[in-house]
Amino acid sequence: MTETPTSRLIAIDLDETIGRATPDIEHERAVAIFDLIEENRFQPSGLPEGRFRLKLSLIDKRLVFDIRDEANAAVVTHILSLTPLKRIIRDYFLICDSYYEAIRSATPSQIEAIDMGRRGIHNDGSETLRDRLAGKIDLDLDTARRLFTLICVLHWRN
Template identity: 50%
Template sequence: MDQTVAAQEKSRDRLVDITLDAKSLGRANSNIEHEREVAIFDILDGNAFRIDGIDAGPYKLHLSLADDRLSMAISPSGEAETVEHTVALTPLKRIVKDYFMICESYYEAVRTAPPARIQAIDVSRRALHDEGSALLKEKLLPRIIVDDDTARRLFTLVCSLHWKG
């Protein structure tokens, strides 16, 4: 077994389950559903997630939206105790809106555009995604500490919660 994978499996600073609030989810097309499923799979496959001052992981995470805030209900696996953490999403609104627009352009381009055009749109899409995940990671601090890959996938989940079809 790879040492990194073995270390992640032994680490208590990780997520082992993620659920999304059904009431927070909008009507999604197949692309959004796929992005959501891949993000959850990838997070659970390998992540770094720590709550400052608490060493009770690994953790279960339930995400929901309420009043332009991301609500994170975090519980140690196997325990009923839950830590609530909310993050204001107002700073992310512009990035999420721009990200949705570029994703729509990307999905349309995949059907009709030449490869060079698809690649150019994808570069822009990835740049916006990186910007959003860096801002989300910053907004989680100092309470929640995640690595860059986990922040990227959490940003995907935040976007999927915002998607209204």
């Protein structure tokens, strides 16, 4: 059994700047948020360990991390350009489309090969995200993976 980190996210809210989506995409967003809250290591740099709330918004194609303490008092805000993630997110969507298409008609070995590629791109996105947040927010790889998933779902249109 894993020990719950003392520095973690306890809530994630999406600002109205994120926009609403179809019920299916809203469901995927809720699942991504649930998974991230369920297990994470989230430590804003230079702050004592604690339990944090995160509000995400989009301003000028940048993702804004409004980090608050457990009592919802403002702690720090970080703005992350999504440009370095744009190509990875696009590639991730393309390979996901291939994966879902393969499930219908491909052999198990073809599906496995596509899935390995999908996981590789997901890992690249997670590492890029960790690099972009270095010095701002300390995340373990699993948390970065879950956060990358959420960012991808926020970009999902239909």
